[in-house]
Amino acid sequence: MSKSSILVARAIFPEVLQTLSQVFEVESNQADEVWSAAELTRRMQGKQGALTTGSERIDAALLQANPQLKMVANMAVGFNNFDVPAMTAAGVLASNTPDVLTETTADFGFALLMATARRISESEHYLRAGHWTKWSYDMFAGAEVHGSKLGILGMGRIGQGIARRAAHGFGMEVMYHNRSRLSADLEAECKARYVSKEELLTTADHVMLVVPYSAASHHTIGAAELAMMQPTATLVNIARGGIVDDAALAKALAAGQIAAAGLDVFEGEPQVHPDLLKVPNVVLTPHIASATIKTRKAMAQLAADNLIAFFSNGQALTPLNSLPGAAA
Ligand code: 8YV
Secondary structure (H helix, E strand, O other): OOOOEEEEOOOOOHHHHHHHHHHOEEEEOOOOOOOOHHHHHHHOOOOOEEEEOOOOOEOHHHHHHOOOOOEEEEOOOOOOOEOHHHHHHOOOEEEOOOOOOHHHHHHHHHHHHHHHHOOHHHHHHHHHOOOOOOOOOOOOOOOOOOOOEEEEEOOOHHHHHHHHHHHHHHOOEEEEEOOOOOOHHHHHHHOEEEOOHHHHHHHOOEEEEOOOOOHHHOOOEOHHHHHHOOOOOEEEEOOOOOOEOHHHHHHHHHHOOOOEEEEOOOOOOOOOOHHHHHOOOEEEOOOOOOOOHHHHHHHHHHHHHHHHHHHHHOOOOOEOOOOOOOOO
């Protein structure tokens, strides 16, 4: 039987590419070129499958131009780059990479919270710039983390991982808001109390965003929500760009409406709102919450395994949609 053809749209670990090459005819992008939508659509020609990252958009136009496409495996847990209803309508299976990045991403959320509350980036820039000539009692005094109130918006697997770290490791009082409430057992395990979004925003010392992006969650945090937060509060976004109105956040930070923010994701990334670059009280990282070699390998491997499973038996390991009578 002839091999199916797949496109690996971004550079990935050579050993994962090697595994895929044993099963498929592979066109890869190991040079990691940034392709336009038109170029991605063109490269998809003749491919039955594809491995993408969060940067490649699979939408109705690409699907229409590629009726031969059967499956796309995203190397990310978030899948707002996929138009899943359009994929289902076109008979294209979609998969993502849940679980393998949960703890690593929760670690990073906590690291960003610590860096933000304790002003680590801001003070390092000060030191590197040669401004440190003497110690003073209130120099870079930040916000307490241990024993403080953490509000988590979005209580999926990563949110729960952050709650466990906060409650068990740092004795924090954890509140959360989510579309659906956790079971009593999970709430007890995470030591997390379900509250309204309003209570969370008005009372938390630190707000952590872990909600998936969709049209409904666009600008979950905008000017109105920032105005509800305490002037001493911090905000951390490890979810997706677009969950926060970055322009409104830059204004709130400059005005001292909230104390500080930590951002790993941005509207229109890799572009960053220029006003965010001007304010000192924000820690900025380039979408690296899942970036450890072990986790990124596990993500790439799971995306590859999804393709292999689908093309060998018609079933992906971690599918996002189901197709009537699907078989490769
Ligand atoms: C990815 C992420 O690294 O999994 C996700 O949803 O945001 C990150 O872990 C990024 O999306 C690249 O695919």
